[in-house]
Amino acid sequence: MKRNKMISLVLSAVLLLAVLAGCGEAESSSKGGEVSSAVQTEDTSLKGSTLNLFTWEGMFPQEVLDGFTEETGVKINYVNFDFDETMLAKLEAAGGGDYDLVIADDYIIETAISEDLVQKLDPSKLSNYKSINPVYQGQFFDPEDEYTVPYGAGVQTIVYDPSLVDLEITGYADLWDKSLEDSVGIIASSRVIDGMALKVLGESYNTEDISKIEAAGQKLLELAPNIRLIKDDNTQDDLLSGEISAAVMYTSQVTMAKMQNPELKVVFPKEGIGFGIMAQFIPSNAPNAEAAYLFMDYILRPEISAKCYEFLGYYCTNKDADALISEEYREFLTLPEDFKAEKMEMIENISAEALEAHEKVWTAFKSACE
Amino acid sequence: MSGNREKKKRRLRGEALTVLPLYVFTLLFVLGPIVYMIVLSFLTRAETWGVLPEFTLQNYKNIAEPVYLETFWESIKLALTSTVLVILIGYPFGYFMAKLTAKWKKRTMMLLMIPFWTSSLIRLYGWIIIFRAGGILDKLLMALHVTEKSVKILYTYPAVVVGMVYALLPFMIFAVYSSAEKLDFSLVEAARDLGASPMKAFLTVSLKLTLPGLLSGVVLTFVPSMGLFFIADILGGNKVVLVGNLIQEQLMKTHNWPFAAALSVALLALTSLFMFLYRKLSGVKDLEGLV
Numbered sequence: 001m002k003r004n005k006m007i008s009l010v011l012s013a014v015l016l017l018a019v020l021a022g023c024g025e026a027e028s029s030s031k032g033g034e035v036s037s038a039v040q041t042e043d044t045s046l047k048g049s050t051l052n053l054f055t056w057e058g059m060f061p062q063e064v065l066d067g068f069t070e071e072t073g074v075k076i077n078y079v080n081f082d083f084d085e086t087m088l089a090k091l092e093a094a095g096g097g098d099y100d101l102v103i104a105d106d107y108i109i110e111t112a113i114s115e116d117l118v119q120k121l122d123p124s125k126l127s128n129y130k131s132i133n134p135v136y137q138g139q140f141f142d143p144e145d146e147y148t149v150p151y152g153a154g155v156q157t158i159v160y161d162p163s164l165v166d167l168e169i170t171g172y173a174d175l176w177d178k179s180l181e182d183s184v185g186i187i188a189s190s191r192v193i194d195g196m197a198l199k200v201l202g203e204s205y206n207t208e209d210i211s212k213i214e215a216a217g218q219k220l221l222e223l224a225p226n227i228r229l230i231k232d233d234n235t236q237d238d239l240l241s242g243e244i245s246a247a248v249m250y251t252s253q254v255t256m257a258k259m260q261n262p263e264l265k266v267v268f269p270k271e272g273i274g275f276g277i278m279a280q281f282i283p284s285n286a287p288n289a290e291a292a293y294l295f296m297d298y299i300l301r302p303e304i305s306a307k308c309y310e311f312l313g314y315y316c317t318n319k320d321a322d323a324l325i326s327e328e329y330r331e332f333l334t335l336p337e338d339f340k341a342e343k344m345e346m347i348e349n350i351s352a353e354a355l356e357a358h359e360k361v362w363t364a365f366k367s368a369c370e
Numbered sequence: 371m372s373g374n375r376e377k378k379k380r381r382l383r384g385e386a387l388t389v390l391p392l393y394v395f396t397l398l399f400v401l402g403p404i405v406y407m408i409v410l411s412f413l414t415r416a417e418t419w420g421v422l423p424e425f426t427l428q429n430y431k432n433i434a435e436p437v438y439l440e441t442f443w444e445s446i447k448l449a450l451t452s453t454v455l456v457i458l459i460g461y462p463f464g465y466f467m468a469k470l471t472a473k474w475k476k477r478t479m480m481l482l483m484i485p486f487w488t489s490s491l492i493r494l495y496g497w498i499i500i501f502r503a504g505g506i507l508d509k510l511l512m513a514l515h516v517t518e519k520s521v522k523i524l525y526t527y528p529a530v531v532v533g534m535v536y537a538l539l540p541f542m543i544f545a546v547y548s549s550a551e552k553l554d555f556s557l558v559e560a561a562r563d564l565g566a567s568p569m570k571a572f573l574t575v576s577l578k579l580t581l582p583g584l585l586s587g588v589v590l591t592f593v594p595s596m597g598l599f600f601i602a603d604i605l606g607g608n609k610v611v612l613v614g615n616l617i618q619e620q621l622m623k624t625h626n627w628p629f630a631a632a633l634s635v636a637l638l639a640l641t642s643l644f645m646f647l648y649r650k651l652s653g654v655k656d657l658e659g660l661v
Contacts, residue, residue: 083622085622085625182522185607188608189623190619190623190624227609228522228525228607229525229607229608229609230607230608230609231603231607231608238502241502241503241504242503242504242520243502243503243522243524243525351417352415352416352417352626355624355626356432356624356626359619359620359624359626360435360437360438363437363438363441363611363616363619364437366608366609366611367437367440367441367444367609367611369609370527370606370609370610370611
């Protein structure tokens with residue numbers, strides 16, 4: 001009996017210690033950040049320092065990352081996040097520190113800037129700054145280009161299998177066609193899909209007029225019988241297997257689908273398209289901002305950029321890299337020749353009230369699809 | 371005397387120390403989050419990001435919107451459908467499993483356990499391979515000349531129900547089995563000897579004695595099925611909107627955390643109600659055979 005009690009006492013002590021040890025670790029890692037910033041102010045050569053890169057998994061080919069370390073001697077500490085929201089929460093908790101360079105989506109960057117978590121860029125430190133395609137600059141999240149450098153853009157295009165679809169699809173409105181019953185796949189984003197209906201009705205993606213959003217909801221209910229699936233991941237597989245015959249997909253999925261089946265048709269909807277832009281920024285208290293500049297400039301080199309976009313499968317935001325992207329990818333990684341910038345409307349942050357209206361419309365639409 | 375009391379005191383202190391981690395754990399990781407969630411559900415969402423510390427009842431009012439109320443109904447409907455199917459398949463399974471010889475009991479148990487060695491998510495993707503256009507089911511039906519075109523079952527309501535039943539069936543089987551195993555089959559024989567028909571013997575003896583197992587099986591399938599939103603996601607193509615899906619959407623996409631918290635509180639209240647009804651109905655204080 002006594003022995004049993006001893007064992008349980010020891011076990012509970014171990015448990016307690018484990019908890020305490022966990023706390024200790026967290027402290028020491030935050031201290032690590034401070035140390036490296038101290039090194040950086042003393043030593044400008046940056047060699048041997050670390051670049052804390054914070055972005056999604058799989059944003060760069062490994063050879064590009066290795067090439068940077070080889071050339072500059074700066075080690076890369078690649079930290080992943082899964083959602084933009086997680087990134088913002090972590091950056092907020094770190095008070096804009098801990099990370100040197102972040103790549104995330106446009107709308108969350110607007111929020112990060114308004115929360116004072118982003119520092120202004122000095123373009124004179126970027127020798128390849130002029131290579132950026134101006135189409136992707138001056139957008140809502142950074143209208144004066146003070147904070148960000150774009151890294152890839154995506155657009156919600158329609159992709160369809162001409163062997164399964166009888167009509168020629170030219171715009172979003174065609175998805176409402178009766179012949180497409182139970183055979184359309186769409187992405188699971190309320191703003192994009194509600195926005196699609198808004199566009200068909202000739203409205204803006206970003207309207208805050210509740211009655212217009214509700215009208216779009218009514219329009220969507222007419223689309224419901226055609227919807228077979230609503231999801232964000234691997235929609236290309238469903239298109240390739242014939243589960244669906246047309247889809248509204250993200251650029252990276254379009255790339256994968258086209259690589260598998262070149263017969264698929266990619267449509268730039270005639271209603272006008274909304275780009276999503278991913279961009280790089282330096283957090284306000286980045287411990288090693290100089291290394292971040294070095295990395296951004298390296299990525300902006302056209303030959304490096306071309307490698308990145310071929311790997312990433314998103315639209316190339318570096319105009320000097322366009323010509324370097326190999327033939328098989330160029331068709332869907334660079335803008336079409338007849339592209340008109342004035343037709344482009346991005347999805348921007350809107351009022352909470354309008355967002356709630358979107359949410360309601362979206363939930364009703366999804367339930368109606370069943 | 372006083373020495374004895376001293377000893378008792380010390381023993382009590384020792385016991386308190388050993389259970390302390392459990393209490394700390396429960397307070398920190400169970401009670402804490404629930405309190406946090408309840409507090410959050412009364413706060414106001416900020417314009418684009420985060421939460422404002424302003425009291426409101428708006429989040430609960432939102433739940434009463436027909437669109438959102440429907441997701442609760444949808445969840446209950448799916449939970450009921452799955453539970454009924456799980457009873458129809460799981461009860462006879464568990465009942466007859468208890469009648470097997472010891473060797474076959476072990477083997478059957480093993481076969482039931484093996485799928486649990488793989489992540490439930492991966493097993494769900496297995497169903498996609500079976501259900502998708504040109505998948506295993508299509509090929510089988512075409513080979514049997516039942517159909518010539520794809521049956522297109524993936525991303526439909528029946529696909530979700532199959533996924534739910536598949537995920538929850540073992541819980542019912544184990545609950546019924548543990549109850550049926552304790553059943554003395556000579557009682558059934560006695561009833562038959564005394565002139566009861568097989569049906570009557572089953573209803574008055576077997577069913578009555580295995581009822582606690584059946585009821586705990588119902589709780590173990592019904593309650594989790596209210597929250598298994600990812601099955602509706604993966605096999606239903608997001609078209610079946612359950613409360614769980616709505617909560618996830620509010621948290622991850624709309625950033626309306628207070629509303630998500632209010633929905634969670636409502637879901638928690640609903641499942642607590644079901645647990646309460648179960649206790650009233652069965653008079654059992656814990657989950658027979660499994661706790």
